[in-house]
Amino acid sequence: MARVPVYVKCLYLSAPFRSRTPTFPHPLATFAAVRELRGLGKLDIMNGVPYLREIVHEPHPTLRRAAKKVRAEELEDPLVQQLIDDMFVTMYEAPGIGLAAPQINVAKRLFVVDIAIDREDYKLGPLVFVNPRFTAREGELESTEGCLSVPGKVGDLKRYERVVCVALDRHGKRFEVEGKGLFGRCLQHELDHLDGTLYIDKAQNIRDPHTEEEDETASTEGESTSAGGDGEAALSA
Ligand code: NI
Numbered sequence: 001m002a003r004v005p006v007y008v009k010c011l012y013l014s015a016p017f018r019s020r021t022p023t024f025p026h027p028l029a030t031f032a033a034v035r036e037l038r039g040l041g042k043l044d045i046m047n048g049v050p051y052l053r054e055i056v057h058e059p060h061p062t063l064r065r066a067a068k069k070v071r072a073e074e075l076e077d078p079l080v081q082q083l084i085d086d087m088f089v090t091m092y093e094a095p096g097i098g099l100a101a102p103q104i105n106v107a108k109r110l111f112v113v114d115i116a117i118d119r120e121d122y123k124l125g126p127l128v129f130v131n132p133r134f135t136a137r138e139g140e141l142e143s144t145e146g147c148l149s150v151p152g153k154v155g156d157l158k159r160y161e162r163v164v165c166v167a168l169d170r171h172g173k174r175f176e177v178e179g180k181g182l183f184g185r186c187l188q189h190e191l192d193h194l195d196g197t198l199y200i201d202k203a204q205n206i207r208d209p210h211t212e213e214e215d216e217t218a219s220t221e222g223e224s225t226s227a228g229g230d231g232e233a234a235l236s237a
Pocket of ligand 1 (some may be wrong): 146147148149189193236237
């Protein structure tokens with residue numbers, strides 16, 4: 001995944017939706033330019049300038065609450081659209097391949113995912129999942145995961161090999177996607193966040209990273225090229 005340059009990192013200061021401090025040049029603007037250069041399409045930025053939010057860490061209580069469903073009318077609120085843009089830029093800056101709203105201390109059933117840039121598959125991001133649920137879960141695979149809310153650690157767990165996820169997009173339109181491999185594991189990791197579950201609750205062998213790939217998974221990079229059990233990349237989200 002392309003490392004998004006970071007010039008100024010500003011922490012999110014008080015209540016959700018308020019007191020954000022802008023960064024410039026903006027990491028998302030840089031990322032959007034990279035996408036266009038690579039022919040991956042434009043980012044859907046609704047409100048101009050997104051802001052970095054602070055990612056909260058375990059044991060922050062919001063990470064352990066079941067998040068609340070997003071009401072249809074909330075998606076018409078510019079502040080919720082701003083929240084979604086902020087989540088993208090915060091995820092890219094981290095960097096990670098997924099970010100759930102509870103990770104920035106907002107207890108709403110909403111997450112963002114983008115693995116398109118690495119896979120050169122535009123269908124895999126950027127995607128917004130509002131009120132997501134799985135309609136199918138099949139098979140089993142080994143996953144090595146890290147989490148932006150549990151920095152510096154990785155662990156091994158089992159995930160479904162294939163999931164089908166139904167959700168609303170940021171405009172309130174229902175959609176369905178099939179998730180396999182890294183994408184499928186990422187969907188499961190993020191949906192767990194909305195239920196107050198962290199990967200460390202399910203994982204074995206939670207450890208400090210021992211290899212370069214694990215180090216990337218644990219700390220900075222959303223995806224590494226380490227061969228997991230399924231030959232897929234490790235995951236940090
Ligand atoms: Ni996570």
